[in-house]
Amino acid sequence: MKIAIVALNGSPLIDSRESRQIGGLETFAWSLSQALARDRSHSVMFLVRSGRPRSAITLHGVQVKAIHEPLRDVRQSVSKSMEIDPKAGRFRIKRWNPNLLWQVPTIAVSKLLFKPYSEQDAIEKSLQEFSPQILVTLGVNETSRQLGEIGKRRGIPVLLWIQSNADLEPKLYATEDYQDKYGVTSAVAQACLACCRSLIFQSQAQQKQFQSLEPTLRRQSAEPFQANLIPNPVDANRFALGAVHPLRKGVLWVGRADRFHKRPLLAIEIAKLCPEVPFQFVLNAGEADVRKQVEKELPNNVRLIDFVPNESMPERMRESRIFLSTGSPEFEGFPNVLLEAAASGTPIVSLQDFDGFLAKSGAGKAHGGDVYQASETLKRWYESETEWNPRSADGCQYVDKFHSLDAISAEFAQLAEKTISATR
Helix, strand or coil: CCCEEHHHHHHHHHHCCCCCCCHHHHHHHHHHHHHHCCCCCCCEEEEEEEECCCCEEEECCEEEEEEEEECHHHHHHHHHEEEECCCEEEEEEEECCCCHHHHHHHHHHHHHHCCCCCCCHHHHHHHHHCCCCCCEECCHHHHHHHHHHHHHHHHCEEEEEEECCCHHHHHHHCCCCCHHHHCEHHHHHHHHHHHHCHHHHHHHHCCCCHHEEEEHHHCCCCCCCEEEECCCCCCCCCCCCCCCHCCCCEEEEECCCCCCCHHHHHHHHHHHHCCCEEEEEEEECCHHHHHHHHHHHCCCEEEEEECCCCCHHHHHHHHEEEECCCCHHHHHHHCCHHHHHHCCCCCCCCCCCCCCCHHHHEEECCCCCCCCHHHHHHHHHHHHHHHHHHHHHHHCCCCCCCCEEHHHHHHHHHHHHHHHHCCC
């Protein structure tokens, strides 16, 4: 079976020089790609986007191909500093950057001299060379919309793996002018589900969300959805059980700078309530004002880290005594990082639970959003082996039983084969 998995922002997983930001969605897609490729009856392509022209390579049995968007880095830099209204033909400076003096003319000249770049055309060309039997896309977004259109036009089935609870926000499908916090519009979301009729959910919570949406979606299209539940996998070999409690140090938090999703400012509040406990925050790029506020309020017991390469994250997780989660279930979906912490034997202190994972696994505890209660649990677990040991052992056992990468990739492969057969 020829499977193409598209995760355009996944290039830092292949080459850490590409970017200093790695998301859970991309990590998930790359792990799945490698697991599928271990079965030699599958040929797997992992499609990413690169800031420079790159030759196709084979890595861990996966064919990695990159589409190249000219001047992408320049355009992204300009978009952070300028806001353009295409209808009015006006622009507004949001934040002055002297680089705009050369960046704006460079973009203008490229538009005059070169054919306009089409990401969808670039994706389709790469896929055409590989000739996949099935396409896999992650999350409700512009990329999934493009993949859906390509699949529909070429008669290739598309599996859309829901990645965030925000993907199923009712306003995206019941209104015409809604835009969520990730920038996804109603038009993109509705077009995405109009083309991608085979869905995979990470959790029972997402399955229930979708069931409440179905009446609205049926009014938009009579074609039925094929909906499936497959839990997120974790590579237990990569995130193997770490050292025993006395040899571990510090609390690890991982996320991006924002106010609604990962919420590092809540993690700062918890760290302030635990002044004797050392923390490490791996803070990816996000909202600039949130980053500044984190830096301003950073207590002495928190070390801020901009970037940890993907290959170094297992060691970082295994060396930590506690993993702290301040993510919001409204936007988070099911966080892979919880599975990684559990597989590493690292107990989890969280503000919220996700699909009942912490309650079912025993890997950690949720606190209903209560920062003070979370800090009290963290301090108690940090010092007590009696509290720490069972959470460490239970988390490992649970993910090995219910979230094995090889078992779940085999389950996915069966679904993919079934989907291909149904479209013949």
